[in-house]
Amino acid sequence: LYEVYLNTPAFMVNLRTPYCEITNIGKGLVFSIERYDRKHTDDGVIRMHQEDLCQAQGYPAARKYEKDGGPVFAECIKLIKTKCNHRPSIIDVQELLNWQIFNVICGNNDGHAKNISLLQDDHGEWGLAPSYDLVSTQALQIYNPDLAMAIGECFMPGDIGANDWRTLASACNIGTRKVLKDVDNMLDCIESVYLSKALKQELIVRGFSTKQLARLEQVEH
Secondary structure (H helix, E strand, O other): OHHHHHOOHHHHOOOOOOOEEEEEEOOEEEEEEOOOOEEEEOOEEEEOOEEEOOHHHOOOHHHOOHHHOOOOHHHHHHHHHHHEOOOOHHHHHHHHHHHHHHHHHHOOOOOOHHHOEEEEOOOOOEEEOOOOOOOOHHHHOOOOOOOOOOEOOEOOHHHOOHHHHHHHHHHHOOOHHHHHHHHHHHHHHHHHHHOOHHHHHHHHHOOOOHHHHHHHHOOOO
16 A cells, blocks of 8 residues: 555645545445654654644635635745744745646645645744645545635636636746646646556555446546
C-alpha cells in the first residue's frame, strides 16, 4: 500500500499529505488517515494548534465559499506570504498554488478556505499544513459543479483557459509563465498516474467496482 501511496497524484506533484491507505476490514473498505495535527512526546500525545484559512482571515464558516462572500485565492496567497514564517514563505506559496491547480485538474470542486489550514510549531511560527480533503467531487457527482474558489473569474473547471490562469497569476503577484508551466507540468504528471495500469489494479484489489472505475474515467477537465 505504501508504494501505491507514493505514486498517487497528490504525492507526485509535491503536495504534502498525511499518510493514508485503503484497507479491508471484513467485507468492508476502510480509508484511514494519519493525523498531522498531533505530536508524540515523552509526556504523551499533544495537540498542535491549527487554524483554517477562514478562521485565520476572520471569515465565519458559513462563508467558506467564494460565491458566498468567502476568501478568494489571491487573499489566501497574501496571507501565506505574510504569516508563514517557519520556513521561506515562497515554499508554502508554491504548495498552495499546486493545491489549487490539483483541485482544478482532478475535479475537486470543494477546495474552499476551510480545507486549507495553517499549523503552528513549537516556536509559535506558522506554516501551511499538509493538504487534506483532496477528493474528486466531479466523480462523486454530489457537489456543486462550480469551484469553491475561482480561477481568475471562472468557476467552471471545464471552461478555464490560459487567460484565466494569467488573471489568477496577476492577482497573486506570481509570474504568469511560471503558473502556466506549473499547470502543464501537473497535467503531464497526473495523466501518467491516472492512466497507469498499476493504480487501476490496486483500486480493483481494494474493492473498486467496474462501475466506479468507469465513473472516474468519465471525469473530464
